Every structure is written in structure tokens, then in C-alpha cells.
Amino acid sequence: AQSVTQLDSHVSVSEGTPVLLRCNYSSSYSPSLFWYVQHPNKGLQLLLKYTSAATLVKGINGFEAEFKKSETSFHLTKPSAHMSDAAEYFCVVSDHIPTFGRGTSLIVHP
Amino acid sequence: EAQVTQNPRYLITVTGKKLTVTCSQNMNHEYMSWYRQDPGLGLRQIYYSMNVEVTDKGDVPEGYKVSRKEKRNFPLILESPSPNQTSLYFCASSPRGSSYEQYFGPGTRLTVT
Numbered sequence A: 001a002q003s004v005t006q007l008d009s010h011v012s013v014s015e016g017t018p019v020l021l022r023c024n025y026s027s028s029y030s031p032s033l034f035w036y037v038q039h040p041n042k043g044l045q046l047l048l049k050y051t052s053a054a055t056l057v058k059g060i061n062g063f064e065a066e067f068k069k070s071e072t073s074f075h076l077t078k079p080s081a082h083m084s085d086a087a088e089y090f091c092v093v094s095d096h097i098p099t100f101g102r103g104t105s106l107i108v109h110p
Numbered sequence B: 001e002a003q004v005t006q007n008p009r010y011l012i013t014v015t016g017k018k019l020t021v022t023c024s025q026n027m028n029h030e031y032m033s034w035y036r037q038d039p040g041l042g043l044r045q046i047y048y049s050m051n052v053e054v055t056d057k058g059d060v061p062e063g064y065k066v067s068r069k070e071k072r073n074f075p076l077i078l079e080s081p082s083p084n085q086t087s088l089y090f091c092a093s094s095p096r097g098s099s100y101e102q103y104f105g106p107g108t109r110l111t112v113t
Helices: none
Strands: A003-006 A010-014 A019-021 A023-026 A032-038 A044-050 A056-058 A064-068 A073-078 A087-094 A104-109 B004-007 B010-013 B019-025 B031-038 B042-051 B054-057 B076-078 B087-094 B108-112
Touching (some): A010 A019, A019 A104, A023 A087, A032 A064, A032 A073, A044 A064, A044 A073, B004 B087, B010 B019, B019 B031, B019 B087, B019 B108
Parallel strands (some): A010 A104, B010 B108
Antiparallel strands (some): A003 A023, A019 A073, A023 A073, A032 A044, A032 A087, A064 A073, B019 B076, B031 B042, B031 B087, B087 B108
């Protein structure tokens, strides 16, 4: 069985400050891990994915995530938030059927 | 342009009236799936298909049917919709299985009264 927990339902930052969205997972196998972003009234778009290569994964729009097996975490970070980053973010674990986290809403203040 | 399309984008219907939401992809992907998104619950998989004529249940299949007669199409069928199926539905496709990036359609907002 697998599960994924996004530790914050909302994260609020000021423009230009760092972003940290936290994700913990559990899986019986070596799963694939993803972060997707959903802008208002849009479908989901892949930010980045981990598939057992490098543990630090770089994605689009300056986002990156680090896979830490010992902590079963896959936190998403960005050094400097932009207003356009305001969106819903989903962490996904998949060893067969993908399991989505409940989402973290990122709010960016000017 | 590579894309996943869904129709209709918005649908209001009444309890018990059969409906179909279509999904089509033009990327020759083998894997397709349907999700529903509800506030506070994230996305939950309804059904998926590994290839033509191969479909399987996801986490929340009750009340839904699918078919995969052609590689590009994966319609979602609600034989007798109920109000608890009011939700935002997404179709997605990927080259092979769920370990690959999924490409999502724009969503279908369904209201059942």
C-alpha cells in the first residue's frame, strides 16, 4: 500500500522569499514521485519527477525537490517566489496506481 | 499540438440521466486514466487503461464505466448519475504506465441535481 501526505494545506509567502511545500510518502516499493501544479481553472501540469536517478530533481519555473529515502520525504522548494507561482500543488506517489496528496495552496503576497 | 481534450467542459444534469464524458489524446499514449477532484481530497483515480481493450478499477470506480476501443479515446460513462458524483473530472494520458509523466485534460465540471 502507498500513501502521500502533504503537510500543509495552505502556505503563504511574500514575493521574492523562499518557498517550501512539504510532502511525505510511504510505499512498499521504490516508487516514482511527482509534483504537479494546478493554476485556477486549469488542468494539472508536471513540475518535476523523481524516478530513482539523482536525488535532487530540478523542474520547471525554478522549482526543485529532494528525495530523502531515510525521511520518506520529497519536499518542493523554490529560492524566490513569484506572483505567478500562486496555485495548488500536488505531490504524487506511484508504484502502480498513482496516489495524489490532498494539495497545498500556495499564496504569494506582493 | 500534443494535447488531451475532454467534452463537455461543463455539464449540469439530473439524477438518473445517463451521460458520457469523452476524452481523446493525440500523442499515441498507451496509458489513459480518469480522476475526480473534490475539495480537500486531491485527485482520486476512477479507472485506468493500460492499452486498447484493457481497463481496470482505480480507487473510486463505483457508479462509473469506461471503455477503450481505440487507443486515442477513453470515454467515462455514468449510467445513473447521483448527486454524490458532482465533481471536477480529469482525463489523463501517459506514454506507458503511471510511472511516467501524465498529461491532463482541461477538466469537466459535472453537477448532478
